[in-house]
Amino acid sequence: MASQHNPLARMFPGRHRQALDPEERNVLDKIESKLPIARDAADVADERSTYGQRLADKVAAVGGSWSFIIVFAIILLGWMLLNSNILTHWGLAFDPYPFIFLNLMLSTVAAIQAPVIMMSQNRQSQKDRLAASLDYEVNLRTELEILRLHEKIDMAIAERLDRIEARLGLAAQNDGQPSA
Structure with missing residues (x-):
């Protein structure tokens, strides 16, 4: 040998x-x-990835898509319409203007989503280093x-x-x- x-x-x-x-x-x-x-760098990276890393990739993929932005905008608009016009008419608005609960929910989503996206970006840089090594x-x-x-x-x-x-x-x- x-x-x-x-x-x-x-x-x-x-x-x-x-x-x-x-x-x-x-x-x-x-x-x-x-x-x-x-070897395919994506396959090798997937073999080495943990459950948390794969989850971060999926969250980043969903959170960074136009579908997420459109659905999220529709939900926000619906929330504001419900709590400003429709439910207020019957006195049932649970989050009237200035939508404090909605602000809390948005802040929570942003606080959770930002680190998860950062984890996914770090993983992408690891994939890039792996691809360079395989190349x-x-x-x-x-x-x-x-x-x-x-x-x-x-x-x-x-x-x-x-x-x-x-x-x-x-x-x-x-x-x-x-x-x-």
């Missing part, structure tokens, strides 16, 4: 396998085992494979040139000898 890693590890100037980053070691391991390295692994593997292919092609060309030189050398020797 280590013997296969050594030529690849030498492609990292001045560093031994133990000094490589985890991503670089992962690439070498995948090359050795002939497994693909490419680095794929790019590194590609670069190493291209270097290996260059070496193979260079070796094949050198072997072919050696065979041609050997044939030319034999032909020159045969041309210099008298015929029997």
Whole structure:
């Protein structure tokens, strides 16, 4: 195993396998085992996420949508119409103008929604870092494979040139000898 890693590890100037980053070691391991390295960052992030992180993503997705804004605006307008005109007419308004209870509810929603959205944004930045790391692994593997292919092609060309030189050398020797 280590013997296969050594030529690849030498492609990292001045560093031994133990000094490589985890991503670089992962690439070498995948090359050795002939497994693909490419993975979907979203799938990997979802595998690593907790229930709270997935919930924060869903809340942020709903709270940051036009449907939420439209439905929320309709509810607010309905609340204000009910408590200013319709229920006031019968003396049943539970939150008359200036809508103090509505203000309390809106403040509570904002106080809860803001940190949840921040959690989702932090998670998105973690996903972006993960995607960058996975991209680095794929790019590194590609670069190493291209270097290996260059070496193979260079070796094949050198072997072919050696065979041609050997044939030319034999032909020159045969041309210099008298015929029997």
